[in-house]
Amino acid sequence: MMKQMITSAGLVAGLVLTASTAFAEYPERTVNMLVPFGAGGGTDVPARFFAVEMEGILGQNIVVSNVEGAGGTVGATQLSQAEPNGYNLGFLPVGTTTTQPHLKRTSYNADSWIPICMVSQGPFYLVVAEDSPIRSVDDYIAMASGDGLKFAGAGPGSMAHVAQLTLDNKLGVTTQYIPTKGGGDIATEINGGRADATAWFADFGTKFGWRALAVLSDQRSEQHPDVPTLAELGYDTQVSVWFGFFTQAGTPDDVVNILSEACAKAVETDSFKENMAGANRLIRYMGTEEFGPFFRTAFELNGKLLEDAGLVK
Amino acid sequence: MDQVAQAIAQFASVGVLLALIIGSVWGTIAGALPGIGTVAALIVALPFTFGMSTEASIALFLGIYVTSVYGGSISAILINTPGTPQSAATVLDGYPMAKAGKADLAIGWATFSSLVGGVFSLVVLIVAAPLLARASVAFGPAAIFAIIVFALTCIAWVSVGSTIKGLLAGVIGLWLTTIGTDDLTGYTRFDFGQPALMGGLSLIPVLIGIFALAEVFHRAGHYFAAKPPDVSNVGFRMPGLGELTLRIPQFLRASVIGTFIGILPGTGATAATFVSYSDLRRSSPRRENFGKGEPDGLIASETANNAVTGGALIPTLALGIPGDGGTVVLLGVLTIQGLTPGFDLAQNNPHILTGAFLLILIANFIMFGLGALGSRIFARILAMPEPILMAFIMLFSFVGAFVVRGNPIDVIICATAGVVGVILRFAKYPVAPIVIGMALGTTFEGKLRQGMISAQGNFVEFISDPIALVVFGLTVAFIAAPVIGSRRSGKRSV
Numbered sequence: 027m028m029k030q031m032i033t034s035a036g037l038v039a040g041l042v043l044t045a046s047t048a049f050a051e052y053p054e055r056t057v058n059m060l061v062p063f064g065a066g067g068g069t070d071v072p073a074r075f076f077a078v079e080m081e082g083i084l085g086q087n088i089v090v091s092n093v094e095g096a097g098g099t100v101g102a103t104q105l106s107q108a109e110p111n112g113y114n115l116g117f118l119p120v121g122t123t124t125t126q127p128h129l130k131r132t133s134y135n136a137d138s139w140i141p142i143c144m145v146s147q148g149p150f151y152l153v154v155a156e157d158s159p160i161r162s163v164d165d166y167i168a169m170a171s172g173d174g175l176k177f178a179g180a181g182p183g184s185m186a187h188v189a190q191l192t193l194d195n196k197l198g199v200t201t202q203y204i205p206t207k208g209g210g211d212i213a214t215e216i217n218g219g220r221a222d223a224t225a226w227f228a229d230f231g232t233k234f235g236w237r238a239l240a241v242l243s244d245q246r247s248e249q250h251p252d253v254p255t256l257a258e259l260g261y262d263t264q265v266s267v268w269f270g271f272f273t274q275a276g277t278p279d280d281v282v283n284i285l286s287e288a289c290a291k292a293v294e295t296d297s298f299k300e301n302m303a304g305a306n307r308l309i310r311y312m313g314t315e316e317f318g319p320f321f322r323t324a325f326e327l328n329g330k331l332l333e334d335a336g337l338v339k
Numbered sequence: 340m341d342q343v344a345q346a347i348a349q350f351a352s353v354g355v356l357l358a359l360i361i362g363s364v365w366g367t368i369a370g371a372l373p374g375i376g377t378v379a380a381l382i383v384a385l386p387f388t389f390g391m392s393t394e395a396s397i398a399l400f401l402g403i404y405v406t407s408v409y410g411g412s413i414s415a416i417l418i419n420t421p422g423t424p425q426s427a428a429t430v431l432d433g434y435p436m437a438k439a440g441k442a443d444l445a446i447g448w449a450t451f452s453s454l455v456g457g458v459f460s461l462v463v464l465i466v467a468a469p470l471l472a473r474a475s476v477a478f479g480p481a482a483i484f485a486i487i488v489f490a491l492t493c494i495a496w497v498s499v500g501s502t503i504k505g506l507l508a509g510v511i512g513l514w515l516t517t518i519g520t521d522d523l524t525g526y527t528r529f530d531f532g533q534p535a536l537m538g539g540l541s542l543i544p545v546l547i548g549i550f551a552l553a554e555v556f557h558r559a560g561h562y563f564a565a566k567p568p569d570v571s572n573v574g575f576r577m578p579g580l581g582e583l584t585l586r587i588p589q590f591l592r593a594s595v596i597g598t599f600i601g602i603l604p605g606t607g608a609t610a611a612t613f614v615s616y617s618d619l620r621r622s623s624p625r626r627e628n629f630g631k632g633e634p635d636g637l638i639a640s641e642t643a644n645n646a647v648t649g650g651a652l653i654p655t656l657a658l659g660i661p662g663d664g665g666t667v668v669l670l671g672v673l674t675i676q677g678l679t680p681g682f683d684l685a686q687n688n689p690h691i692l693t694g695a696f697l698l699i700l701i702a703n704f705i706m707f708g709l710g711a712l713g714s715r716i717f718a719r720i721l722a723m724p725e726p727i728l729m730a731f732i733m734l735f736s737f738v739g740a741f742v743v744r745g746n747p748i749d750v751i752i753c754a755t756a757g758v759v760g761v762i763l764r765f766a767k768y769p770v771a772p773i774v775i776g777m778a779l780g781t782t783f784e785g786k787l788r789q790g791m792i793s794a795q796g797n798f799v800e801f802i803s804d805p806i807a808l809v810v811f812g813l814t815v816a817f818i819a820a821p822v823i824g825s826r827r828s829g830k831r832s833v
Contacts, residue, residue, distance in 0.1 A: 064667060065382045071674050078389060092382070093745040095538020096520035096527070100746060103534050129525045133534065176793065181522045204793050205523045207785055210604050210660040217658070218476040220793060233659040235682035304677025337525070 052112055052281050053086045060116045062101025065092045068209075068227075072146050072269055073117035075301040079292035084284075090117075097181065098122030099132050106134035110274035112281035117145070120268050120324065121185050128329040128338050129183040136325040139272045140282055141317045143289040146302070147268035147310035149243035150189050150225040151253065153236040155216050158223075163197070163239050163259050166223065170199035177201045178221035180208035183337055188328060189225035189242060189265040191335050196261045225265065229306040242266070249306075268310065270317060286314045346694035350394050358395040359698055362402025363705040367713065369403070369422075370410020373551035373732055374739015376423040376543055377407040381668040382742070393676040397691075398698050400672050404665050405457060405648050405702040408608060409710065412449040412641050417442060417573060417721060418732070420551040424542055425608040425644040427774045428616045430550070431497060432629065432636025439632050443574035443714065448637045450710035451577065452590070456642035457703035459594035460601065460649025465696050469685065472657035475602045480790030481801055483603060485810035486614070487783045490775070492818060493613040496620040496629070497771040504768045512776020513783065515540050523788050535748035542609075542777050544740035544749040548756025549763075549770050551736045555729045556761040573721050575714035578634065589619055589638045597643035601650020607663040608647035609778040615643035621817055649699060656692050657685045 059077050063069040070092060077088045093101035102122050108114035127135045154160045160169060169175045177193075179186025182205055190203050204221050206212050213234050215221040223239075228249045230236040238253045242265040246255055256263045271289055273282065292298060293311045302309050312320060332338050362384070369380035380403050388396040411426030416433035429449060436445040463471070478486075491509070498505020518529040519539020530536040593615045600611035619639040620629050629636050647663070655666040659681025673680050684691060721728070740753035763770055794800040802808070 065378075065385055065671060067667065067671060071671055074385075074389075074675065090386075091745050095744060095746065097525075099520075100535075100538035100744075103537075104746075130520070130527065130537070182525045202793075202795070204789065206789055207522050210654075211789070213658065213660045214476050214604050215479075218479055220479050229679055229681075232679045232683035233681035235686075301675070301677070305674045306679055 052284055053084050055113065056087045056089055057084065057112070058114050059088050059090050060101050060105045060114065061090055061092050062094065062098030062105075062116070062118060062122050063092065064094050069098070069117065069119050069269060071305055072302065072307055075298055075305070076117065076145055076271070076292060078301075079295050079298045080288055082295075083288040083291050096130070097126045097184070099126045099130055102126075103133055105272075106138045106274060108274060110276035110278075112273060112277055112285065114274070115142075115285070116272045118270060118272050120266075120270075120328075121183075123270070123272070123321070124325045124328045125183050125185070125188060125332060127325075128332050136322055138275055139321075140275055140277055140314075141321040142271045142273055142282060142285050142314055143293075144268055144270045144310055144312035144317045144320070145289070145293060146307055147266050148227050148308045149241050149247060149264070149266045150185070151228065151230055151238040151250070152189075152193065152223060152240050152242060152256075153216075153226045153230045153238050154223050155219065156235050156237055158237065160222065160239065163254075163256070163261075166239055167197050167199055169222065170197070170201050175199075175201045175223065176204050176221040178204045178206055178212045178215045178224045180212070181205050183332055184208070185265070185267050186212070186225045188331060191331055192242075192263055192265055193225075196256070196263045227267070227306075228308070232306065249308075270321065282314065289313075342690045342693040343697075345690035346697055349690065350398070350694040350698065352394070354392065355394045355398045355698075356701075358391065359398040359402045359702060360705060362399040363406045363702050363709060366403035366406030367410040367413075367706065367709050370407035370426075371413040371422045371717075372410075372735045372739070373414050373418075373420045373422050374543075374547050374735045374737075375742070376411070376739070377404060377425070377665040378668060379543075379739060379742045380407045381665060381672075385668065385672065388672050388675060393678060394694070396672055396676050397695060400669050401695060401698045402702045402705070404669060405645070405699055406706045406709070407665075408644050408648055409450070409453040409641070409706050412453070412637075413446065413710075413717060416445045416449060417717060418551075418728075419554050420732070421546065424546050424774065424778055425612060425647075426640065427546065427550075427609065427771060427778070428493075428497075428612040428640035429637060431616070431640070431771060432631070432633050433640075435630065436632035436634075436637070440572050441632070443572045443576040444578060445632075445637060446574070446710065446714055446717075447576045447578055448634045449641045450575070450707055451583070452593070452638045452641035453645040453710075454703055454707045455590050456594050456597050456645035457648060457706070458700065459642075460598040460646040461696055461700050461703070463598050464649050464653060465693070468653050468657055468692065471602050472653050472685075475604060475654050476658070478603050478806060479804055480786040480793065481804035481807035482810065483606060483782065484786040484790060485807040485814070486600070486603070486606065487610065487779050487786065489810055489814045489817070490610045490614045490617065490779055491783070492814060493617040493620075494772045494775055495818075496617055497775070498769050500767060500769070505772045508763070508768055508770065509772035509776045512773040512778075513780040515545065515773075515777050516780030517784065522785065523792070533748075535746065538744065538746065540752060540777075541743055541749060542774075543743045544753040545756045545777060546774055547736045547740050548753040548758075549760035549773060551732055552753065552757025553760030553764060553770070555733055555736075556757060557764055558725065558729060560761070560765075573714065573718035575711045582634070586635060586638060589623055589635050590642055592618060592622065593639050593642035594646045597646025598650040600643075601647035601663075602653050604654045604658075604660045606782065607778075608644040608651070609774075610782070611643045611647045612640045613775055613778070615639045617817070621820070645703075649696075652695065652699070656680050656695060658682070 061073045105116045177190045369375040411423030412429045414422040415426040415429040419434040421427045494509040596615040616639040623635045654660040661667040740749045790801045
């Protein structure tokens with residue numbers, strides 16, 4: 027018994043020692059940070075701001091590489107297969123990590139990752155064109171139950187689609203979903219009067235001149251304090267888009283700890299706050315302890331929602 | 340005028356001018372290198388903007404954006420390889436002209452055409468940007484679909500020798516765009532169980548393979564047997580004034596088409612060059628010479644693709660809706676700089692838009708200067724031993740294929756396209772239709788299906804868009820006119 031304990035203690039000590047010597051100097055070379063969407067896009071911009079800060083804190087170069095395609099799943103698949111040594115990290119959004127695995131037969135799922143931290147989160151707004159006859163959520167419900175309402179967004183299973191499905195459920199209406207290739211196409215359809223509403227981020231006004239009916243959150247946003255929450259209007263609906271910093275499952279704990287501490291510092295820097303504010307993006311930090319369970323819940327909830335909508339094959 | 344003064348006050352500095360020049364030089368080089376296109380050139384420059392002022396970043400990016408479109412024509416003319424997809428149509432008349440010993444003149448035509456297109460679209464921008472931006476959203480899925488159908492008729496014009504072979508190549512091009520995830524359903528198509536194909540094929544690796552690599556293979560094949568004629572007289576020669584004034588109508592048509600298509604979000608410069616080529620191929624009095632080194636063919640392509648740069652900036656800056664791949668990255672840079680292009684910027688800071696227009700104007704003239712001065716450098720490059728030059732082209736091709744999406748599969752796709760390209764060439768299949776199909780396929784299918792979903796499957800409702808009907812009418816007229824014309828002349832001769 028005693029002998030066994032000594033052996034296992036020795037084993038543990040040995041493991042800790044080798045682990046700490048192997049990773050004592052982490053990071054000792056350039057770190058790759060994968061962004062599964064194009065350069066200059068909605069995921070890429072906060073990722074690059076974040077990478078600049080992490081570089082300073084970790085003392086190593088961080089190379090942002092964009093691997094695009096199929097809702098971010100091409101990049102995420104590549105990342106999930108990389109060696110879990112802390113040199114191949116990812117800046118991934120909610121859709122790529124929690125909806126796409128249900129929609130496509132991706133080789134990765136919730137178990138493939140260690141979510142290190144959440145970096146940014148912004149609620150969706152239910153928006154219409156400036157000159158739209160829809161003035162309120164009540165108008166929205168009336169139009170959807172009357173003549174019918176077209177809700178534009180990116181492809182099926184995108185976060186805008188998740189928002190549309192959630193709204194239909196909570197408001198008790200049926201709207202027609204118009205899938206597009208995303209971003210610019212959505213704006214053209216709304217401004218051209220061929221679609222009535224969409225879910226968009228806080229820059230709906232400055233970017234496209236749109237009007238918000240409500241924010242899909244339980245609290246009003248500081249950016250738009252005059253926009254009511256759906257909760258206030260009696261519908262408990264929250265849909266937001268978040269971005270997190272991920273590594274593969276199996277990454278050594280001390281590497282995760284180093285990255286986790288660095289992340290906590292990075293989101294607190296003045297330059298990061300300034301950059302994010304300039305780009306109209308909200309910082310939302312969640313540490314490893316909190317983000318892990320949050321991520322898993324989101325993964326399961328979105329899976330259920332898409333399954334109920336008949337989108338899971 | 341007030342805006343112009345404000346814009347000059349904000350942008351006139353040595354740093355901004357320097358950034359514009361550096362951007363223009365890099366843009367021209369990147370465009371000319373087979374493989375490094377507009378988007379890749381912008382991505383490479385992206386990290387530098389973190390340490391730069393907003394004005395200088397805008398200048399750097401506009402410089403790259405404008406000149407990279409032009410740079411592609413240089414390699415198209417000299418080595419039969421479009422440096423960027425926007426210059427794919429330039430090959431059709433540029434390379435034959437160079438082979439005929441008039442490479443310097445071809446560069447002259449391309450450079451001057453680019454300048455005309457760029458400046459024309461800018462004038463339109465400055466005069467009517469807000470108005471056009473508002474009009475652009477009236478072009479719904481049906482209208483864009485109709486314009487793409489019109490552009491596809493270009494396949495008939497470029498299928499020299501055999502129309503059937505051309506159509507076949509065009510259909511293959513269209514089919515290639517259906518590989519990968521279908522954006523509108525989320526289903527994956529034709530991936531053969533390969534996760535790497537889930538993201539689909541990107542145009543650039545295929546284009547590089549089909550043109551650049553196939554050219555290398557083709558020359559290697561001839562190296563030990565009969566050598567193809569060398570391109571001689573590399574340099575820069577302006578066409579004579581008489582030649583230029585004779586072609587004013589062609590310059591105008593190509594400028595209008597380029598600017599107009601540029602304004603339509605998501606259509607892009609490649610589509611514009613093919614629409615313009617189709618149009619001039621039909622309307623030019625010298626239409627019989629197309630494909631044999633006719634300057635009008637160069638005008639069609641190079642005027643239109645540079646006119647797009649100005650046109651595409653209208654929805655980008657005024658509506659926040661990117662007009663093509665390059666403007667997506669441009670929007671990103673502005674966002675990093677804390678500017679949100681779109682509604683607010685156009686309403687409250689219109690002088691930034693005016694400043695951007697002035698920068699593009701200057702960039703167009705820098706581009707002209709670079710073309711005129713740089714031609715000696717091109718001559719030097721082409722003078723290096725062919726095996727070394729070809730090795731460099733292969734190197735840049737693979738690097739370029741990889742850089743676009745960072746996906747290793749693109750290198751394999753590029754190599755495969757190269758082998759297929761050279762086989763097609765020996766079998767006398769025209770390869771341009773494959774590129775046309777691929778450049779237009781995604782929008783063609785996407786707009787059709789988006790419109791049909793919106794019309795709940797009712798084709799009549801989808802098609803009953805007045806703009807679409809007009810464009811379809813024009814397409815039918817364009818196809819029918821030569822057929823009817825040849826019938827008539829046939830009868831007369833009997």
